[in-house]
Ligand SMILES: [Zn+2]
């Protein structure tokens with residue numbers, strides 16, 4: 001039985017700006033949040049769902065159910081918070097409904113303008129990462145098939161506005177560049193509200209993958225981006241790309257930090273004896289299956305990379321790596 005989606009909810013900001021929100025099903029029953037900001041004649045759509053038929057249908061239905069009717073042609077701006085398919089994949093569809101200019105951070109612009117290139121380059125880097133992780137050839141082929149599924153659907157197109165940290169888009173959104181989860185992810189500050197994209201979620205720890213796969217990803221960037229959000233004063237409501245509103249941003253960032261810290265400590269304990277990245281993953285996440293194993297490997301890759309870059313994990317099989325280009329590094333606690 002498919003779940004019924006809740007109707008749009010509305011937040012009225014202190015200055016009267018209206019911020020409506022509704023979820024769309026982006027993959028199966030997994031939902032992402034769409035935001036519609038209105039101030040006077042100005043209307044911005046923030047994120048577009050995944051572009052699957054279900055996601056597009058939910059987007060159209062959510063839009064039609066807004067408290068005050070809104071025509072697609074009256075949208076003045078589209079903002080893509082980051083270049084992940086569950087946020088930008090619906091852009092092809094939205095572009096058939098409105099000519100509103102699209103804004104995205106410089107580092108995620110190529111995801112929208114040169115999607116195929118991004119996909120090919122990232123696939124290459126992911127394949128190399130999986131070999132380095134100690135995954136055998138059959139396993140790599142299996143993971144690569146999962147990674148490639150659905151990657152041909154999005155076409156993309158021009159980006160009218162390229163965002164940088166500190167910009168104030170349309171006089172409304174102050175842009176906070178928060179790489180780590182995605183290289184060009186932005187959080188948007190509007191009055192007392194923070195739109196946190198996938199940087200801070202209410203329940204789950206946002207996904208991370210290794211910077212060796214994509215520049216601008218990884219735990220160092222992610223922690224630094226949390227610092228930027230902790231420095232924000234006067235945030236009373238945080239609205240994220242998934243899950244529920246967050247009422248205490250700093251408590252939530254502290255909890256996410258602590259969750260990563262516990263994982264880092266567990267990895268250091270596991271690597272008291274040398275382990276490949278894949279072997280670390282099998283110990284940390286013994287029960288995950290299929291696509292979740294790939295996500296877990298990417299995450300463990302980010303954590304191991306972080307520890308190795310700081311000299312807390314060392315490579316134990318250097319001689320083997322020098323003589324065999326296919327040998328995966330075995331990590332040992334320093
Ligand atoms: Zn994301």
Ligand SMILES: [Zn+2]
Nearest residue numbers: 084086198241
């Ligand atoms: Zn997301």
